[in-house]
Amino acid sequence: MPQPSEKTEDGRIRCDACPVMCYIKPGAAGACDRYANHDGTLVRVDPHVVLDRTLQQGGSVVPFNRGGGDWDGKLVRGPETFVTAIGAGTTYPDYKPAPFIVSAEVDGVDMVTVVTEGIFSYCGVKVKIDTDRHLGPERSLVRAQGEPVGHVTTGEYGSQMLSLGGVHHLTGGSKKEGRVTCDTLLELSNGRAVELTIDDGATVIVQAGRPPIVNGAAEERMRVGCGSATIGMFAKQWHGKVDEVVVVDDHITGVLSEHQAGKLLGIPDTGIHMKGRRSTPGRYFQVAQPGTGWGGTDISDPLSILGPFDPKKARPGLTMLMVSTTGEHFAYYVLDDELQPVQQELPAALRQSIARIEENCEPALCTVLFMGGAGGSLRSGVTENPVRLTRSVKQALTYVTCGGAPVYVWPGGGITFMVDVTRVPENAFGYVPTPALVAPIEFTLRLSDYEALEGHMDHVRPLSSLGVDAARRPVAPYRDNPWPFAPEGAKRSHG
Amino acid sequence: MARLPQIALLPDGRRLHLQDGPIDLIVDARGTAESVRAAYEAAARRFTGLLDELCDELPLLRAPARLESCPLQGGVARRMHEAVAPYAAGTFITSMAAVAGAVAEAVLAAMTAAAPLSRAYVNNGGDIALHLAPGQGFTIGLVDRPDRPGLFGTTVLAAEDGIRGIATSGWRGRSFSLGIADAVTILAAGAADADAAATVVANAVDLPGHPAIARVPARELQPDSDLGDRPVTRGVGPLAPDEIDAALAAGAATAETLIARGLIRAAALHLAGETRTVGLGEPTSSQAKSLIHA
Numbered sequence: 184m185p186q187p188s189e190k191t192e193d194g195r196i197r198c199d200a201c202p203v204m205c206y207i208k209p210g211a212a213g214a215c216d217r218y219a220n221h222d223g224t225l226v227r228v229d230p231h232v233v234l235d236r237t238l239q240q241g242g243s244v245v246p247f248n249r250g251g252g253d254w255d256g257k258l259v260r261g262p263e264t265f266v267t268a269i270g271a272g273t274t275y276p277d278y279k280p281a282p283f284i285v286s287a288e289v290d291g292v293d294m295v296t297v298v299t300e301g302i303f304s305y306c307g308v309k310v311k312i313d314t315d316r317h318l319g320p321e322r323s324l325v326r327a328q329g330e331p332v333g334h335v336t337t338g339e340y341g342s343q344m345l346s347l348g349g350v351h352h353l354t355g356g357s358k359k360e361g362r363v364t365c366d367t368l369l370e371l372s373n374g375r376a377v378e379l380t381i382d383d384g385a386t387v388i389v390q391a392g393r394p395p396i397v398n399g400a401a402e403e404r405m406r407v408g409c410g411s412a413t414i415g416m417f418a419k420q421w422h423g424k425v426d427e428v429v430v431v432d433d434h435i436t437g438v439l440s441e442h443q444a445g446k447l448l449g450i451p452d453t454g455i456h457m458k459g460r461r462s463t464p465g466r467y468f469q470v471a472q473p474g475t476g477w478g479g480t481d482i483s484d485p486l487s488i489l490g491p492f493d494p495k496k497a498r499p500g501l502t503m504l505m506v507s508t509t510g511e512h513f514a515y516y517v518l519d520d521e522l523q524p525v526q527q528e529l530p531a532a533l534r535q536s537i538a539r540i541e542e543n544c545e546p547a548l549c550t551v552l553f554m555g556g557a558g559g560s561l562r563s564g565v566t567e568n569p570v571r572l573t574r575s576v577k578q579a580l581t582y583v584t585c586g587g588a589p590v591y592v593w594p595g596g597g598i599t600f601m602v603d604v605t606r607v608p609e610n611a612f613g614y615v616p617t618p619a620l621v622a623p624i625e626f627t628l629r630l631s632d633y634e635a636l637e638g639h640m641d642h643v644r645p646l647s648s649l650g651v652d653a654a655r656r657p658v659a660p661y662r663d664n665p666w667p668f669a670p671e672g673a674k675r676s677h678g
Numbered sequence: 679m680a681r682l683p684q685i686a687l688l689p690d691g692r693r694l695h696l697q698d699g700p701i702d703l704i705v706d707a708r709g710t711a712e713s714v715r716a717a718y719e720a721a722a723r724r725f726t727g728l729l730d731e732l733c734d735e736l737p738l739l740r741a742p743a744r745l746e747s748c749p750l751q752g753g754v755a756r757r758m759h760e761a762v763a764p765y766a767a768g769t770f771i772t773s774m775a776a777v778a779g780a781v782a783e784a785v786l787a788a789m790t791a792a793a794p795l796s797r798a799y800v801n802n803g804g805d806i807a808l809h810l811a812p813g814q815g816f817t818i819g820l821v822d823r824p825d826r827p828g829l830f831g832t833t834v835l836a837a838e839d840g841i842r843g844i845a846t847s848g849w850r851g852r853s854f855s856l857g858i859a860d861a862v863t864i865l866a867a868g869a870a871d872a873d874a875a876a877t878v879v880a881n882a883v884d885l886p887g888h889p890a891i892a893r894v895p896a897r898e899l900q901p902d903s904d905l906g907d908r909p910v911t912r913g914v915g916p917l918a919p920d921e922i923d924a925a926l927a928a929g930a931a932t933a934e935t936l937i938a939r940g941l942i943r944a945a946a947l948h949l950a951g952e953t954r955t956v957g958l959g960e961p962t963s964s965q966a967k968s969l970i971h972a
Contacts, residue, residue, distance in 0.1 A: 201698060201699025201729060201733075202699065202729055202733035203700060203729070204733075205900065206900070206901035207901075208899070208900075208901060211899060211900070213700070214699075214700040215700035215702075328916065358951055359951065
């Protein structure tokens, strides 16, 4: 590597890699885009990414041998370097052998990694947003920059799922819809934040691995459970410290004195009257409208979900705790002589149970899974008989990775896979203006298996021929990813 | 040891890759095996030392071009100046605006002088010099974002069209632009001519003073840029449809003028997903459609 021959006072360095002799400012690259000034040091910045195990965090850590076979005592089973498809170039549109077909010897077996960047017009992202706040009705359109890019799908435990992209938004709508959809998928897949608005719902800022921001408020915690589950979990801790507890939840609001858990503890009736639809004792549906207030409802005053207390059962001085499923909202009341609840300061004895609810709530995150299907031309880049690649993947002879990250290959026909975008190296995704996304995809298999599926044997090249040190960008692999050359039984379960 | 360019065949075993400093060429020649070998050897020979030849005159190449006389000595440098001279009276331009195209032309010329070839091209980062023997043609793919290359549409060039140069310029590309076009692709008689014109037309696709456009003096990004303190485009925010139309219309008007002056043959202008073509027929959209489903 050339050394900077001159360094100026303001941090510029003069590159002597070629006679252009560019002055390069800190953080900038020279005219060639190959050399850059990184904190005063001239560095080479080629785009082709090589996962380098020696850079892996905690360099001595090796994957646990999950295969179940006898461990032979070797620390590292495969070669140290795995070439990803990021920046490799595509096989598209005129199918030709994939840009890099790399062979490396692993445990005495010649392994082949077919490296390409696939163009996916059938692709999208599945987004899981950890929140109990109401983001919008199921099937509502999700928009970016005003264009429809997907829809709200199921609510899961503590989370709301969105399905974004897909071929109909990419190519089935207006040009602008396709372009905005493509941009949205690209930003999310590359780990950047995107603002989404949901018809008849909320505006949410989504970024993989970060808390969602719903209507301007960052979500901190997932709920500990539904209102009924929360009653069950904490009934014993409340027993004797408060007469009644209501856990406010948009799904199922729980009432301690009526709930099975309260009955078992012998907690007496309190004369409480809940609005909403009773499901089973102590469990209420639809106490309010969905929203971004208490427990994913639209309320800011919890008393609004209560009717008058029954004078036959209630008594002045009766105490009541109302709390949301995350512990974010809570209020403590004492009934006055007219049996009206009057808010008072939360007693110290109950403070701990609120803290315990908060402690049991996991951090709320957005998670983004890229999902795409490998098409005909991509598979042709791997083999002259594409269906054999599909079969090889199904038979688990071929290990599929996305930028070195493990994928879940959906059962059934074709090669449709999902990958957690946070496990893929940075900026691994690109796009073409058709529009479609460009995603890295690697197929790793035994050389003999590659020959059997009529692979492009004449294009196989040894890893050493790539000149890993000079021209490739080494990156540390995501440390929880199985090493692609030694996935050991992790073929289908990760992602 | 003297610095030597990288010279290697690409993994397809057919195309030649030449790289030296900021110059990166993909070379393809078609003909007999013997001719192709001779052409590639000639290309490698011509390429070796070419960058040094240019750098010897770098300060003059970075100076504004002059209409009346050419102070440059080297063959490639003089060709660069010749390509930008038609614009020198009306606008600020330096010979650097044609460097990529002129380099591509020089390497291609060495190849065609060395052996008979049916077709050949030298692609210098999107600025392409073409050789077509009579009766031959090329199918050309169009890219609308140089930073994320992908085929937008295609057009077919025949030998009889007299087009031997294609160049693309835009603010997202490797070179700076004073305009906001994502890409302007020019077809012209030579690659250096196309290169210079792409710069001029891309600069003309603009909305001066628009708040959504981020501009930075070129020198702040590259201290020795030939553009000096001129503001180059670094970001383009959302634009309204009528603004996109207005910017494209400004660029198209410039392109029409260049066609009328006989400097270029056709131009395709891209901005924010919209496209305008001037000159030759439209790019065949059926080709673009066939690209949709991978």
